[in-house]
Amino acid sequence: MRLSRMGLLLVAALSAGAQAREYHYSDAHLHYVDFFQETAGMDELFSKMAEGRIDHVMLSGIPVAKKWHEDEPKRPRYYAGDDAGAYWFSATDTFIASAYKRLPAEQRERFHPFLSGINPNDKNADALVRQMLELDPGLWQGIGEIFTRHDDLTSLIDGETPRADNEALARIYHLAAEYDLPVMLHSNITSKREDNPLYLEEVETALRNHPNVRFIWAHAGTSKEIHRHQKKLDFLLPTITRMLEQYPNLYIDLSWTVLHPYLLDADGNPDPEWVQLVSSYPARFMLGSDVVGRFDNVGKIMSEFDPFLDALPEAVAQQVARDNFLAVLPRKVQAEVAGQEGR
Incomplete structure:
Protein backbone atom coordinates (compact mmCIF):
# COMPACT_ATOMS: atom_id res chain seq x y z
CA MET A 1 0.00 0.00 0.00
CA ARG A 2 1.58 3.26 -1.18
CA LEU A 3 0.52 6.75 -0.21
CA SER A 4 0.24 9.56 -2.72
CA ARG A 5 2.11 12.81 -2.14
CA MET A 6 -1.21 14.33 -1.08
CA GLY A 7 -1.69 11.53 1.46
CA LEU A 8 1.74 12.16 2.93
CA LEU A 9 1.00 15.87 3.20
CA LEU A 10 -2.30 15.07 4.92
CA VAL A 11 -0.52 12.95 7.54
CA ALA A 12 1.97 15.75 8.16
CA ALA A 13 -0.81 18.32 8.47
CA LEU A 14 -2.79 16.18 10.90
CA SER A 15 0.31 15.64 13.04
CA ALA A 16 1.11 19.36 13.09
CA GLY A 17 -2.44 20.26 14.09
CA ALA A 18 -2.76 17.73 16.88
CA GLN A 19 -0.33 19.11 19.42
CA ALA A 20 -3.02 20.23 21.86
CA ARG A 21 -4.75 16.84 22.11
CA GLU A 22 -4.99 15.07 25.44
CA TYR A 23 -6.10 11.46 25.28
CA HIS A 24 -7.96 9.19 27.63
CA TYR A 25 -7.24 5.51 27.12
CA SER A 26 -8.60 2.03 27.45
CA ASP A 27 -5.81 -0.46 28.07
CA ALA A 28 -6.98 -3.42 26.00
CA HIS A 29 -4.14 -5.74 27.05
CA LEU A 30 -3.13 -5.84 30.72
CA HIS A 31 -2.09 -8.78 32.89
CA TYR A 32 -2.89 -8.31 36.56
CA VAL A 33 -0.35 -10.99 37.52
CA ASP A 34 3.06 -11.94 36.16
CA PHE A 35 4.48 -15.32 35.14
CA PHE A 36 4.81 -16.24 38.83
CA GLN A 37 1.16 -15.25 39.47
CA GLU A 38 2.29 -12.29 41.57
CA THR A 39 1.03 -8.71 41.39
CA ALA A 40 1.69 -5.23 42.71
CA GLY A 41 -1.99 -5.10 43.58
CA MET A 42 -5.15 -3.26 42.70
CA ASP A 43 -4.36 -0.12 44.71
CA GLU A 44 -1.24 0.52 42.63
CA LEU A 45 -3.04 -0.27 39.39
CA PHE A 46 -5.90 2.08 40.19
CA SER A 47 -3.49 4.84 41.16
CA LYS A 48 -1.46 4.50 37.96
CA MET A 49 -4.64 4.44 35.88
CA ALA A 50 -5.60 7.81 37.38
CA GLU A 51 -2.15 9.27 36.70
CA GLY A 52 -2.15 8.00 33.12
CA ARG A 53 -5.73 8.98 32.19
CA ILE A 54 -6.59 5.31 31.67
CA ASP A 55 -10.36 5.06 32.00
CA HIS A 56 -10.78 1.32 31.40
CA VAL A 57 -8.59 -1.78 31.47
CA MET A 58 -8.86 -5.34 30.29
CA LEU A 59 -8.03 -7.34 33.43
CA SER A 60 -6.51 -10.76 32.75
CA GLY A 61 -4.25 -13.30 34.36
CA ILE A 62 -1.39 -15.27 32.84
CA PRO A 63 -2.38 -18.76 31.68
CA VAL A 64 0.97 -20.33 32.61
CA ALA A 65 3.24 -20.31 35.64
CA LYS A 66 7.02 -20.32 35.35
CA LYS A 67 8.74 -23.10 37.28
CA TRP A 68 11.65 -22.47 39.65
CA HIS A 69 13.50 -25.65 38.88
CA GLU A 70 15.21 -27.70 41.59
CA ASP A 71 18.56 -27.29 39.83
CA GLU A 72 18.38 -23.50 39.47
CA PRO A 73 20.15 -21.64 42.33
CA LYS A 74 18.37 -18.33 41.73
CA ARG A 75 14.68 -17.69 41.26
CA PRO A 76 14.10 -16.47 37.70
CA ARG A 77 12.57 -13.02 37.20
CA TYR A 78 10.86 -13.75 33.88
CA TYR A 79 9.81 -16.78 31.88
CA ALA A 80 12.94 -16.45 29.73
CA GLY A 81 15.24 -16.06 32.73
CA ASP A 82 16.46 -19.66 32.53
CA ASP A 83 15.66 -22.97 30.81
CA ALA A 84 13.15 -24.21 33.38
CA GLY A 85 9.71 -24.99 32.01
CA ALA A 86 6.27 -23.50 32.52
CA TYR A 87 2.93 -25.18 33.03
CA TRP A 88 -0.72 -24.33 32.39
CA PHE A 89 -2.18 -22.64 35.46
CA SER A 90 -5.97 -22.33 35.61
CA ALA A 91 -6.01 -20.78 39.10
CA THR A 92 -4.93 -17.47 37.56
CA ASP A 93 -8.62 -16.72 36.95
CA THR A 94 -9.35 -17.15 40.65
CA PHE A 95 -6.90 -14.35 41.41
CA ILE A 96 -8.54 -12.07 38.84
CA ALA A 97 -12.06 -12.76 40.09
CA SER A 98 -11.01 -12.21 43.71
CA ALA A 99 -9.31 -8.87 42.96
CA TYR A 100 -12.28 -7.69 40.93
CA LYS A 101 -14.87 -8.65 43.57
CA ARG A 102 -12.99 -6.75 46.27
CA LEU A 103 -13.31 -3.48 44.35
CA PRO A 104 -15.98 -0.97 45.34
CA ALA A 105 -18.89 -1.01 42.89
CA GLU A 106 -18.01 2.39 41.42
CA GLN A 107 -14.48 1.18 40.60
CA ARG A 108 -15.55 -2.13 39.08
CA GLU A 109 -17.13 -0.24 36.19
CA ARG A 110 -13.64 0.50 34.86
CA PHE A 111 -12.32 -3.07 34.91
CA HIS A 112 -13.20 -5.73 32.36
CA PRO A 113 -12.15 -9.25 33.44
CA PHE A 114 -11.03 -11.70 30.76
CA LEU A 115 -10.84 -15.40 31.59
CA SER A 116 -7.44 -16.79 30.54
CA GLY A 117 -6.61 -19.93 32.55
CA ILE A 118 -7.04 -22.20 29.54
CA ASN A 119 -4.97 -25.12 28.32
CA PRO A 120 -5.46 -24.69 24.56
CA ASN A 121 -4.55 -28.32 23.86
CA ASP A 122 -7.24 -29.77 26.13
CA LYS A 123 -10.63 -30.59 24.61
CA ASN A 124 -12.03 -30.49 28.14
CA ALA A 125 -11.13 -26.80 28.38
CA ASP A 126 -14.48 -25.52 27.10
CA ALA A 127 -16.34 -27.47 29.80
CA LEU A 128 -14.07 -25.97 32.45
CA VAL A 129 -14.55 -22.48 31.04
CA ARG A 130 -18.32 -22.97 31.03
CA GLN A 131 -18.13 -23.90 34.71
CA MET A 132 -16.24 -20.67 35.42
CA LEU A 133 -18.79 -18.62 33.50
CA GLU A 134 -21.68 -20.23 35.38
CA LEU A 135 -19.94 -19.89 38.75
CA ASP A 136 -19.87 -16.08 38.41
CA PRO A 137 -22.62 -15.07 35.97
CA GLY A 138 -21.82 -11.79 34.25
CA LEU A 139 -18.36 -11.38 35.77
CA HIS A 174 -18.11 -21.76 20.05
CA LEU A 175 -18.51 -21.00 23.75
CA ALA A 176 -17.35 -17.41 23.20
CA ALA A 177 -20.00 -16.95 20.51
CA GLU A 178 -22.66 -18.42 22.80
CA TYR A 179 -21.81 -15.99 25.61
CA ASP A 180 -21.05 -13.00 23.32
CA LEU A 181 -17.45 -12.80 24.55
CA PRO A 182 -14.50 -11.40 22.57
CA VAL A 183 -11.39 -13.57 22.36
CA MET A 184 -7.84 -12.22 22.62
CA LEU A 185 -5.49 -14.60 20.82
CA HIS A 186 -1.70 -14.63 20.94
CA SER A 187 -0.56 -16.43 17.80
CA ASN A 188 2.73 -15.35 16.25
CA ILE A 189 2.45 -14.77 12.53
CA THR A 190 5.83 -16.44 11.99
CA SER A 191 8.84 -17.82 13.81
CA LYS A 192 11.91 -15.83 14.74
CA ARG A 193 13.79 -17.30 11.78
CA GLU A 194 11.28 -17.40 8.89
CA ASP A 195 10.72 -14.20 6.93
CA ASN A 196 7.27 -15.28 5.75
CA PRO A 197 3.83 -15.65 7.37
CA LEU A 198 4.58 -19.20 8.46
CA TYR A 199 1.70 -19.62 10.95
CA LEU A 200 -0.83 -17.25 9.41
CA GLU A 201 -3.18 -19.96 8.16
CA GLU A 202 -3.85 -21.08 11.73
CA VAL A 203 -5.25 -17.64 12.57
CA GLU A 204 -7.15 -17.33 9.31
CA THR A 205 -8.79 -20.71 9.80
CA ALA A 206 -10.06 -19.60 13.21
CA LEU A 207 -11.38 -16.32 11.77
CA ARG A 208 -13.02 -18.07 8.81
CA ASN A 209 -14.62 -20.89 10.80
CA HIS A 210 -15.93 -18.68 13.61
CA PRO A 211 -17.36 -15.53 11.97
CA ASN A 212 -19.53 -14.75 15.01
CA VAL A 213 -16.53 -14.43 17.34
CA ARG A 214 -14.78 -11.08 17.74
CA PHE A 215 -11.07 -11.94 17.68
CA ILE A 216 -8.49 -9.51 19.06
CA TRP A 217 -5.12 -10.48 17.57
CA ALA A 218 -2.50 -9.71 20.20
CA HIS A 219 0.35 -7.54 18.86
CA ALA A 220 -0.93 -8.11 15.29
CA GLY A 221 0.97 -11.42 15.38
CA THR A 222 4.33 -9.81 16.18
CA SER A 223 6.62 -10.39 19.16
CA LYS A 224 9.83 -9.17 20.73
CA GLU A 225 11.74 -12.29 19.67
CA ILE A 226 10.66 -11.94 16.04
CA HIS A 227 11.87 -8.33 16.08
CA ARG A 228 15.09 -9.23 17.84
CA HIS A 229 15.98 -11.59 15.02
CA GLN A 230 14.23 -10.05 12.00
CA LYS A 231 13.81 -6.35 12.93
CA LYS A 232 10.76 -5.64 10.77
CA LEU A 233 8.40 -7.87 8.80
CA ASP A 234 7.79 -6.29 5.42
CA PHE A 235 4.82 -8.55 4.78
CA LEU A 236 2.95 -7.51 7.95
CA LEU A 237 1.24 -4.36 6.65
CA PRO A 238 -0.15 -5.86 3.41
CA THR A 239 -1.19 -9.00 5.29
CA ILE A 240 -3.08 -7.08 7.98
CA THR A 241 -4.66 -4.89 5.28
CA ARG A 242 -5.98 -7.91 3.40
CA MET A 243 -7.22 -9.62 6.55
CA LEU A 244 -9.15 -6.59 7.78
CA GLU A 245 -10.94 -6.43 4.45
CA GLN A 246 -11.60 -10.17 4.40
CA TYR A 247 -12.56 -10.81 8.04
CA PRO A 248 -14.97 -8.34 9.68
CA ASN A 249 -14.55 -10.21 13.00
CA LEU A 250 -10.82 -9.34 13.25
CA TYR A 251 -9.58 -6.62 15.61
CA ILE A 252 -5.94 -5.64 16.10
CA ASP A 253 -4.22 -5.06 19.43
CA LEU A 254 -1.55 -2.42 18.82
CA SER A 255 0.43 -3.19 21.95
CA TRP A 256 4.11 -2.49 22.38
CA THR A 257 5.71 -4.79 19.79
CA VAL A 258 3.67 -3.03 17.09
CA LEU A 259 4.57 0.49 18.21
CA HIS A 260 8.16 0.00 17.10
CA PRO A 261 9.12 -0.55 14.31
CA TYR A 262 5.70 -0.32 12.63
CA LEU A 263 3.62 2.61 13.88
CA LEU A 264 6.65 4.83 14.59
CA ASP A 265 9.99 4.92 12.81
CA ALA A 266 13.41 5.11 14.49
CA ASP A 267 13.02 8.88 14.89
CA GLY A 268 9.58 8.57 16.47
CA ASN A 269 7.68 9.72 13.39
CA PRO A 270 4.35 8.08 12.47
CA ASP A 271 4.49 5.69 9.55
CA PRO A 272 2.16 7.14 6.87
CA GLU A 273 1.05 3.75 5.57
CA TRP A 274 -0.01 2.57 9.03
CA VAL A 275 -1.76 5.92 9.58
CA GLN A 276 -3.70 5.36 6.39
CA LEU A 277 -4.55 1.76 7.32
CA VAL A 278 -5.85 2.65 10.78
CA SER A 279 -7.79 5.59 9.33
CA SER A 280 -9.34 3.24 6.77
CA TYR A 281 -10.52 0.82 9.50
CA PRO A 282 -11.15 3.19 12.42
CA ALA A 283 -13.16 0.72 14.51
CA ARG A 284 -10.75 -2.22 14.29
CA PHE A 285 -7.66 -1.13 16.26
CA MET A 286 -7.05 -0.72 20.00
CA LEU A 287 -4.12 0.00 22.31
CA GLY A 288 -2.61 -2.11 25.08
CA SER A 289 0.29 -1.86 27.50
CA ASP A 290 0.79 -5.64 27.93
CA VAL A 291 2.24 -5.04 31.40
CA VAL A 292 2.52 -8.11 33.62
CA GLY A 293 1.79 -7.68 37.31
CA ARG A 294 3.63 -4.34 37.74
CA PHE A 295 2.00 -1.06 36.86
CA ASP A 296 4.55 1.73 37.42
CA ASN A 297 4.96 2.35 33.70
CA VAL A 298 1.47 1.69 32.40
CA GLY A 299 0.66 5.37 31.84
CA LYS A 300 4.01 6.02 30.16
CA ILE A 301 3.52 3.05 27.84
CA MET A 302 0.08 4.19 26.77
CA SER A 303 1.23 7.78 26.17
CA GLU A 304 4.02 6.53 23.88
CA PHE A 305 1.30 5.98 21.27
CA ASP A 306 0.45 9.69 21.26
CA PRO A 307 2.63 10.66 18.26
CA PHE A 308 0.82 8.03 16.19
CA LEU A 309 -2.59 9.04 17.53
CA ASP A 310 -1.77 12.66 16.72
CA ALA A 311 -1.32 11.70 13.06
CA LEU A 312 -4.87 10.29 12.90
CA PRO A 313 -8.03 12.33 12.47
CA GLU A 314 -9.08 13.34 15.96
CA ALA A 315 -12.27 11.25 16.01
CA VAL A 316 -10.35 8.16 14.88
CA ALA A 317 -7.65 8.77 17.48
CA GLN A 318 -10.30 8.82 20.22
CA GLN A 319 -11.72 5.53 18.94
CA VAL A 320 -8.33 3.84 18.88
CA ALA A 321 -7.17 5.26 22.21
CA ARG A 322 -10.28 4.45 24.20
CA ASP A 323 -13.56 3.50 22.53
CA ASN A 324 -12.79 0.55 20.27
CA PHE A 325 -11.92 -1.75 23.15
CA LEU A 326 -15.23 -0.98 24.85
CA ALA A 327 -17.05 -1.64 21.57
CA VAL A 328 -15.87 -5.28 21.38
CA LEU A 329 -17.12 -6.15 24.87
CA PRO A 330 -20.42 -8.02 25.27
CA ARG A 331 -23.39 -5.94 24.19
CA LYS A 332 -24.79 -5.95 27.73
CA VAL A 333 -21.52 -4.49 29.05
CA GLN A 334 -21.45 -1.86 26.31
CA ALA A 335 -24.94 -0.73 27.34
CA GLU A 336 -23.89 -0.56 30.99
CA VAL A 337 -20.78 1.51 30.17
CA ALA A 338 -22.84 3.87 28.02
CA GLY A 339 -25.35 4.27 30.85
CA GLN A 340 -22.62 4.95 33.43
CA GLU A 341 -20.94 7.56 31.25
CA GLY A 342 -24.27 9.19 30.47
CA ARG A 343 -25.01 9.95 34.12
Missing part, protein backbone atom coordinates in the same frame (compact mmCIF):
# COMPACT_ATOMS: atom_id res chain seq x y z
CA TRP A 140 -16.29 -12.41 32.75
CA GLN A 141 -16.38 -10.02 29.79
CA GLY A 142 -13.94 -11.78 27.46
CA ILE A 143 -11.63 -14.74 26.98
CA GLY A 144 -7.87 -14.40 26.73
CA GLU A 145 -5.09 -13.78 26.33
CA ILE A 146 -4.98 -17.31 24.93
CA PHE A 147 -1.39 -18.43 24.37
CA THR A 148 -0.67 -20.45 21.23
CA ARG A 149 2.57 -19.80 19.33
CA HIS A 150 4.46 -17.49 21.68
CA ASP A 151 8.19 -17.06 21.08
CA ASP A 152 10.43 -19.22 23.26
CA LEU A 153 7.65 -19.62 25.81
CA THR A 154 6.06 -22.19 23.50
CA SER A 155 9.00 -24.55 23.86
CA LEU A 156 9.09 -24.10 27.65
CA ILE A 157 5.47 -25.13 28.24
CA ASP A 158 4.87 -28.80 28.97
CA GLY A 159 3.10 -30.66 26.18
CA GLU A 160 2.37 -30.02 22.51
CA THR A 161 2.57 -26.70 20.70
CA PRO A 162 -0.90 -25.10 20.73
CA ARG A 163 -2.43 -23.95 17.44
CA ALA A 164 -5.05 -21.27 16.99
CA ASP A 165 -7.08 -23.63 14.77
CA ASN A 166 -7.03 -26.83 16.82
CA GLU A 167 -10.18 -28.62 17.99
CA ALA A 168 -9.78 -27.68 21.65
CA LEU A 169 -9.82 -23.98 20.81
CA ALA A 170 -12.65 -24.41 18.31
CA ARG A 171 -14.74 -25.54 21.28
CA ILE A 172 -13.68 -22.41 23.19
CA TYR A 173 -14.63 -20.20 20.23
